Amino acid sequence: MPAFSKSRIVGAVEIGTSKVTVLVGEVAGAKLSLIGVGEFASRGVVKGVVVDSPAAGEATHRALVAAEKSAGVAIEQVYLAQSGAHIDGFYHEATVNVGGLEGRVGQPDIDNVYRLAKAKAIPAGRCIVHFLRRPFYLDGSLVASPEDIRGDRLAVGVWHVHGDKNRIADGVHIIRNFNLPVTELVLSSLAGGNILTTPEERQHGVLVVDIGAGTTDYAYYRHGRPYVAGVVAVGGNHLTNDLSLGLRITEGQAEKIKTLHGRATVSAKDRADAVWLNGDMGIGDRRFPRMTIEQITTARVRELLEVVRKKLGNIYAPGDTLAGVVITGGTSALPGIDEAAARVFEVPARIGSPRVDVADKLRDPAYSTALGLLYQGLSQQIETAATKPAGFMDKVRKAVDSLARL
């Protein structure tokens, strides 16, 4: 029972454009358990950014309440997925001369070079979300761990993921308004990457593309570490929008057409093959050529994937991406999207599926971000639990803090 054991209850929250997903996990010793799930239709969020805080807060709090009810326990801390068009990144690397005994790399050398690599100014109004450290290079050679290895020059590169601090604060405050602390912000693509790929795949090179409703998050792994991560402000809603404009139908009808007949590759051969808008032969019911629908969605999906490849730039190389591309997110349900991704990225592509044992419902790619987030949160909890148990003074501090907020 959580009340009597040393377990901790962790929540993973993804405030998406189409829905808010909350997963509840319990960490008891080295055991991770998924114990609750809550969902609510998102409101007040456009392209991963909160534009109506009360509405978004209400939807998130309802999802949190549903998750707590499902789990039967109160969440103690939250891992929050971060996305949005404001997320950007840049690369910075640093090199130091090795100063250890007998020319061997010591911990101070590693700390110094890593700190130098992180010490790059970012534009005003921005804040760092993640520092993604790439592997170390010692005298130009890649080393997994440079400590105690002889060499002259130690180099490391860091991908800085940063975002607009006001937009980030909006998401964090929604959770804090529910009187829950945000323990960690995790980029959606990295959260998904944790659960959809194996360490071997990350070692061989793998690209994870999470196509959500408003945004597309991507994370590129090589040598076992995330090299690049970012967000493209294009998502499944753009396909709906294109269909709405192209077929001159409402967004609701376009969403339905996309879900039922949309594809990421054109498979229709006959122009006469048509689908009905409503299928009830009533007033306003219309027929659309299947090929037209597929052409519209295919073009947009291809464009979206090409934007991702362009954002990756020269760092992406098909030859270094042996594990291929993993597509996830709600839009990955579009048939043929793996084929489209394989064509654009010139490597094999597949639809992501969690590498852990979870309920069938949660194997849906739409849950991969929240699942990865929870997995990361629970793993981190195990590490912190082993290093720093909460003491009496922590409890007193919490009590004083809660009293001050009453």
Place this chain on the structure above:
Amino acid sequence: MNHVPILPQTAPTWRDSLAPVAAPRPRNRTGRRRLVVTALRHWVGVGLAAACLIFGYIAWRAWNYNPAALAAPATSAPLREIVVRGDGALGRAWVERTLGVRPGVELMSLDLEALRDRLLQSGQVKVAVVTRRFPDVLAVTLEERSPVLRVRAQGDDGVDRHLFVARDGFVFVGEGYDDALVQGLPWLAGVNLARDLSGRGFALVPGMDSVSDLLGTVRASAPALAKDFQIVSLGRYARDGVVLVRTSEVSEIVFGTRDDFYRQIARLDYILDEIRARPAATPVRSINLAIGGRQVPVAFEATVKESARSGAAAPARPLRPAHAPATSAPVVLTFFRI
């Protein structure tokens, strides 16, 4: 020579930029409720921990400086005063005399059970509570029986004395009553006082609760009439369920215990007023209020002329003595219609 490199600062993370607003107030009801519950839980935990710490410290200190203090019994000072609280006639002097406790005795050495028994030996005391009030006071609280009737009987020593009968039928030797109160109590008649099983007191007198109710009602509704109640007899209580009362005007008033006493007293008052208003007052022998209905039978003593004509003996007083055989005397029966 070692030299420490001067490293530039890293860019601010999201934690740094959100630090100034680390603890916003919850803006919705669910959040506020969560906050209150969390705060309560934390404060209860902190309070319990603090209480344990304080208690532990006190115990440790007591143990450390004087371990014997934890095991030794509490000591008391010598008795200084006996505080008496009661609802009757018994006062502090009676209590001190009965208890026989002298000032200066150790309070803890007093046997409270034994003291209480001493007080209860007097039948006048119904309930007695004896407590220690540290450091040096003995507190006595008494609840006394109230006398309803008086009776004359032999005590344990064979001497005739006044006894009192309480509402619960308990017969006791009263003490400390005002003479006026004692003189105002009617006599009890019609019962044989029997010794109880222990032989030290008398058995309970049945029917005293009805008598107490009757006297209480008459005192409240007709005080002048109450003062005239001389003898109350329970001779027919067991058999007929009636109480007989003798006053200076009427030899025998019969009250039914199953009827409302207030109604019966109201009728009695009316009848007596009617009789007093007659030009030639004739002694009333009996008024029977126990029959009920709209008519009350009233028996008048026959006058000398009427007696001679009928050849009957002189009228006898029916209530004296209670065990004497009933005499038949000529009466004139009248029904008062109420």
